[in-house]
Amino acid sequence: MIRILIAEDQAMVRGALAALLGLEPDIAVVATAADGIEALALCEQHAPDIVLTDIEMPRMTGLELAAQLAARGAACRVMIVTTFGRSGYLRRALSAGVRGFLLKDAPADALAAAIRTVHGGGRAIAPELALESWGGAQDPLTERERQVLRLAGEGASSADIARQIHLSEGTVRNYLSEAISKLGAGNRVEAYRLARDAGWL
Numbered sequence: 001m002i003r004i005l006i007a008e009d010q011a012m013v014r015g016a017l018a019a020l021l022g023l024e025p026d027i028a029v030v031a032t033a034a035d036g037i038e039a040l041a042l043c044e045q046h047a048p049d050i051v052l053t054d055i056e057m058p059r060m061t062g063l064e065l066a067a068q069l070a071a072r073g074a075a076c077r078v079m080i081v082t083t084f085g086r087s088g089y090l091r092r093a094l095s096a097g098v099r100g101f102l103l104k105d106a107p108a109d110a111l112a113a114a115i116r117t118v119h120g121g122g123r124a125i126a127p128e129l130a131l132e133s134w135g136g137a138q139d140p141l142t143e144r145e146r147q148v149l150r151l152a153g154e155g156a157s158s159a160d161i162a163r164q165i166h167l168s169e170g171t172v173r174n175y176l177s178e179a180i181s182k183l184g185a186g187n188r189v190e191a192y193r194l195a196r197d198a199g200w201l
Helices: 011-022 036-046 062-071 087-095 108-119 127-135 143-153 158-165 169-183 188-198
Strands: 002-007 027-033 050-053 077-082 100-103
Touching: 002 011, 002 036, 002 108, 011 027, 011 108, 027 036, 036 050, 036 062, 050 062, 050 108, 062 077, 062 087, 077 087, 077 108, 087 100, 100 108, 143 158, 143 169, 143 188, 158 169, 169 188
Parallel strands: 002 027, 002 050, 050 077, 077 100
Antiparallel strands: none
């Protein structure tokens, strides 16, 4: 039996995925989570074979979840199932050790087949994303620039960001300035939009 944990912030989608996978004779959904932090705790409790996660979730994204699981040496494999087919996301997912990357509009039997492939030690990447990723622009942001820009895009001031991530306000402004410059943007709002659209946040 392939043991699955589903991390998805939309309750209806989470329930639909669990119901669909529950119909497969060799797949069992052992737990579901509404965000990455909850998923991390449930992974320790249930030791799933595969974590099936969305990217954009509150508190901890699917990409951050994958990175955390890799850092902890977790035995489970991570698969992303998302509506966001951006090449930047795919590149970041692969560098975080993600083994599968599918779009939510893929047929249900394709998801089950991908789970079996990943469980068997292979990779399952949506072909259209793999092609786009091959020719897409490279992410110019450092991890810290990404973190600061994401918080700024969510409406936090430089002072708020400095408090949250324990940096000086001047250092936060420097990171923002660097990110704006790298993206060729006019301000932090435009930089956030450009980076988000490219899948770099």
